[in-house]
Amino acid sequence: MINKIESIGTTSTGKIIYSSDDCQDILSLPVTKIIDVFKPSGVIIFRGFGVTHEQMKAFAALFSSKFVQDYKRPQVDSDKFIHFVDAGMENCVPHSEHAYSPFRPDAVWFCCAFPAAQGGETTFCDGIRVWEELSEETRQLFISKKLKFYYEDIPAVVLKRFTSTDAASTDDIKRMLDGLEGVKYEIKEDESASMEYVSSAVVKTKYSNQDAFANSVLALHAITEKVAFEDGSIVPDEVIEEIEKTTDRLMEHISWQAGDLAMIDNSRFMHGRREFNDQRRQIFSTLSNLKF
Structure with a gap:
């Protein structure tokens, strides 16, 4: 009850x-x-x-x-x-x-x-509300460009945790990564991996299928002071500031x-x-x- x-x-x-x-x-x-x-x-x-x-x-x-x-x-x-x-x-x-x-x-x-x-x-x-309240210019920027993330030396033990078993083989890891959208990878001799991941900052919500600005742009900017698009360009500081003001207002x-x-x-x-x-x-x- x-x-x-x-x-x-x-x-x-x-x-x-x-x-x-x-x-x-x-x-x-x-x-x-x-x-x-x-x-x-x-x-x-x-x-x-x-x-x-x-x-x-x-x-x-x-x-x-x-x-x-x-x-x-x-x-x-x-x-x-x-x-x-x-x-x-x-x-x-x-x-x-x-x-x-x-x-x-x-x-x-x-x-x-x-x-x-x-x-x-x-x-x-x-x-959903963040996306609705961002400026048209900023929305068009994130519609036209995807974010890119790159990781080096990912231990095999970490990748195995995302398969069905901690006993996964290198072939199991490859099959898992091959099935993921936006992923490019290289398995190294020590079974560690480098991985590139490309995704939009704007995602479809699971239940209403609406556009939502739900991502880690601000968190990554706080750590690295720059967030990269797929083409190598950087999310401008004025866009970061707009996102901060919008999320603060809706928090x-x-x-x-x-x-x-x-x-x-x-x-x-x-x-x-x-x-x-x-x-x-x-x-x-x-x-x-x-x-x-």
């Missing part, structure tokens, strides 16, 4: 689903009802269920066909699918998870074990409470984090592809 649903903020379609009592098990919620809420909203916060990171994964499994590993973050379970989020305390600009790679998951799940005393809110903005946030669980459509929403200064903050995540 779902007791209460309300909207998050004023600029997004996100929803909060509240527990009907202090003892309600999140695994008792009706899956079909959650799907009906999630498809149009794209973000759901489950509050009052006292969710642990183990329950997060069990709940996510009800909706998922596959979990996706995040090898850059500390892993806290034996299957290596639950990750500890906080590698730092600084502000994180909005981004879609793994949008810089061909292994982009459908959904990002967050579970709060302990919120920061001040700050540390997870932020999110709707890529909503999750003021975490212990036991909260968030479910985010990674094909539509970008998420980030506000700065904090509290080492007790604990947020866990898992990534998955959805089966509905």
Whole structure:
């Protein structure tokens, strides 16, 4: 039974689903009802269920066909699918998870074990609205040019994690990469790989098939100070500034409470984090592809 649903903020379609009592098990919620809420909203916060990171994964499994590993973050379970989020305390600009790679998951799940005393809110903005509010000139730029990402010396053990088994052979890795759109690669003698990935910054949302500016442009710019198009040209600084202003204007946030669980459509929403200064903050995540 779902007791209460309300909207998050004023600029997004996100929803909060509240527990009907202090003892309600999140695994008792009706899956079909959650799907009906999630498809149009794209973000759901489950509050009052006292969710642990183990329950997060069990709940996510009800909706998922596959979990996706995040090898850059500390892993806290034996299957290596639950990750500890906080590698730092600084502000994180909005981004879609793994949008810089061909292994982009459908959904990002967050579970709060302990919120920061001040700050540390997870932020999110709707890529559909961002795309609608960017200038026509900027939209035409991203329609006409795709982004290009290049990676050297990817260990074989990392690539194996994206196949069906950690025991995958080099031939299995090649078959996987051959089936991915926008990918060129070279397997080296030590079985590591170099990979080029080309993709649009504008993606079709999973459920409404609408254009969404849901990508990692701002995150990559924050790290490298430049983001490259396929033709080698760089996204202009004035375009980055426009994107920053637009996402700032549309940004909503999750003021975490212990036991909260968030479910985010990674094909539509970008998420980030506000700065904090509290080492007790604990947020866990898992990534998955959805089966509905």
